[in-house]
Amino acid sequence: xxxxxxxxRAALALQEMGYxxxxxxxxxxxxxxxxxxxxxxxxxxxxxxGLPGSRYLMSLQMGNGPAGAHAIYVxxxxxxxxxxEIQSADFKPITPGLTLHENALGGxxxxxxxxxxxxxxxxxxxxxxxxxxxxxxxQLLAVLHWLNRDRRLLHTPEPAPFIVESCGVGxxxxxxxxxxxxxxxxxxxxxxxxxxxxxxxxxx
Numbered sequence: 644x645x646x647x648x649x650x651x652r653a654a655l656a657l658q659e660m661g662y663x664x665x666x667x668x669x670x671x672x673x674x675x676x677x678x679x680x681x682x683x684x685x686x687x688x689x690x691x692x693g694l695p696g697s698r699y700l701m702s703l704q705m706g707n708g709p710a711g712a713h714a715i716y717v718x719x720x721x722x723x724x725x726x727x728e729i730q731s732a733d734f735k736p737i738t739p740g741l742t743l744h745e746n747a748l749g750g751x752x753x754x755x756x757x758x759x760x761x762x763x764x765x766x767x768x769x770x771x772x773x774x775x776x777x778x779x780x781x782q783l784l785a786v787l788h789w790l791n792r793d794r795r796l797l798h799t800p801e802p803a804p805f806i807v808e809s810c811g812v813g814x815x816x817x818x819x820x821x822x823x824x825x826x827x828x829x830x831x832x833x834x835x836x837x838x839x840x841x842x843x844x845x846x847x
Contacts, residue, residue: 645750645751645790646750646751646752646753646789646790646791646792647750647751647752647753647790648753648754648755648786648787648790649666649752649753649754649755650716650754650755650756650757650758650759650760651670651673651714651715651716651718651754651755651756651757651758652716652758652759652760654666654668654670654716654718654754655670655673655716658670663721664721664746665746665747665748665750665752666721666723666744666746666752666754667720667721667722667723667724667742667743667744667746667752667754668718668719668720668721668723668739668742668744668754669718669719669721670716670717670718671717671718671719672716672717673714673715673716673717673758674714674715674716674717675714683729683730683731683732683737684699684700684729684730684732684734685699685700685727685728685729685730685740685741686698686699686700686727686728686729686730686740687699687700687726687727687778687782688725688726688727688728688740689726689727691726691785692726692727692741692743692781692782692785692786692789693726693727693778693781693782693785694777694778694781697778700727700776700778700779700782714757714758714761715729715737715738715756715757715758716738716756716757716758717737717738717756718738718739718742718754718756719739720739720742722744722746723739723742723743723744723752723754724742724743724744725739725740725741725742726740726741726742726743727739727740727741727782728740729756738756739756740755740756741753741754741755741782741786742754743786743789751789751790751792753786753789753790777802780802784796784798784800794836795834795835795836795837796834796836797809797833797834797835797836798833798834799820799831799832799833799834800832800834801828801831801832803822803824803826803828804822804823804824805820805821805822805823805824805828805831806819806820806821806823807819807820807821807833808821816839818833818835820833
């Protein structure tokens with residue numbers, strides 16, 4: 644029994660194919676909001692899927708450029724649990740945000756109501772926060788742990804942006820860590836799927 648992580652576009656496609664009953668949400672419509680009207684928030688409802696003390700995630704830099712727009716898929720809960728919510732600028736609910744659902748088949752489904760095919764702008768314009776930040780990282784890691792039933796995953800919990808990759812090469816397991824922040828890292832914590840067996844060699 645596995646898990647799937649969907650965006651709103653994928654959830655709507657599966658719903659139209661007749662699999663909606665397995666998703667835990669019913670997608671009702673897609674709304675397109677111009678950037679000049681983008682003032683809504685993603686609000687964390689369950690701190691286990693976020694960062695304790697940080698309730699708000701800006702969710703609006705979803706277009707392909709400063710003049711772009713973002714899309715949100717409005718849905719209704721059909722058995723799923725919402726662990727975040729999209730709210731308007733005056734804090735009124737628009738739609739469930741991140742939802743989690745374990746269906747009758749035993750599969751786990753997580754859904755974010757965005758359209759990632761339209762592009763996710765991961766740069767701030769002026770003082771606008773980014774879509775991807777440390778709180779979002781905590782949210783996504785919690786989802787991946789939930790989808791994988793708390794199995795250990797290859798990742799770093801550090802706030803700084805690191806790329807972590809692993810692959811097998813000629814009978815050896817190669818682990819690559821790339822620091823893309825531009826600042827030197829004095830230390831690094833890694834979570835590995837399994838403890839290393841045999842000799843570990845560090846390469847600069």
